Amino acid sequence: MLKQKALLILVLALSALLLLPLTACQSTAATSATTSATAAETTAAATTTTEATTGFPVELVDATGTKVTLAAAPQSIIATTVWAGEMLLDLVDASRITALSAWGDDPVLSMTADKAAAVKNRVDISSPESIVALNPDLVIIDTFSNPDGSLSKTLTEAGIPVVQMESPTNFTMIADAILTLAQATGEVERGQAMVAEMNQTLETVASKVASVPADERVTVMFYEDYYDPTGNSANMLAAYGVGSPFHAIAEAAGTVNVCNVANYSPVAKEKVVGEWQPQLLVIPSSTFDENFKAVEDSGEMLKSAMMLDPILQTLPAVQNGKILAIPDKYRSSTSHYMAVAVELLAQAAYPDLVQ
Secondary structure, eight states: OHHHHHHHHHHHHHHOTTOOOOOOSOOSGGGGSOOOOOHHHHHHHHTSOOOOOSOOSEEEEOTTSOEEEESSOOSSEEEOSHHHHHHHHHHSOGGGEEEEEGGGGOTTTOTTHHHHTTOOEEEOTTOHHHHHHTOOSEEEEEGGGOTTSHHHHHHHHTTOOEEEEOOOOSHHHHHHHHHHHHHHHTOHHHHHHHHHHHHHHHHHHHHHHTTSOGGGSOEEEEOOOOBOTTOOBOOOOOOOOTTSHHHHHHHHTTOEEOOOSOTTOOOOHHHIIIIIOOSEEEEESEEEOTTOOEEEOTTHHHHHHHHHOTTGGGSHHHHTTOEEEEOHHHHSOOSTTHHHHHHHHHHHHOTTTOO
């Protein structure tokens, strides 16, 4: 039971997937940005210390409609969410980041864990005073972490600029978030290049699967469960339907997400087997050890348990081994790295079209 709770807490902490939509000051006009920047060029730019673009002061309007004025390019930034941390670590040199969320330290769960290691401090949103003590000149929080406004109130009363953003749940929101952070940090060109690279990945996949008729598209769903050592199932922890990042991944990959219930509601296996019958199941790629630390196992433990589950073993996707474990650092990320999950899903669904 403890592991089940820990897994659910981890999912919620990493994604904050239930919140809609992002009202940031930028639009997704990023597709008009330079598309010639390669992944290597973007990474090199993000890890080279350069002077931030001039053009300050900058005024932003955050997700709450609050106007935030930044007098100069921030040099002591704190990001309290993994997705914002991943974006910032690719936007600015780590020397400009004072603290991050500890969730982003795990390479199983975050693509920027290696860069995060260069940032000394970790913050906990339950302790606003500890954030104030670090004397940041910009703090990025999400509305999910600030439901009653107390966190932002404490920070702003201390004279700290705070930009509140909604956790992205689709690629439009991810692009908006990157461009907002790019403007806030004075790294507009880098932000445009990051969005252009993400969009190029999505456009490439879309062009390859465009020939698949609507009635022939592979049906998919994301499934997670916890099986104890005796083989007993705790049953599906959460559903990922419309409005979830997985739904955005499925659509971008040219597949059809069969889950049509509210996000994070329990789903009976009988519904999956008897009604939805997905042709391809997507599962987490990691499990948890006795210390609740994520361990990458390519989904093998869950696959084995599903093969033995008396209900799930009747599902054609399970019988045929059509189970895809997408690395959690791509699937559970709601940063630009989520585009990699689209590629992996498209490859599994349409191997003849997407290599």
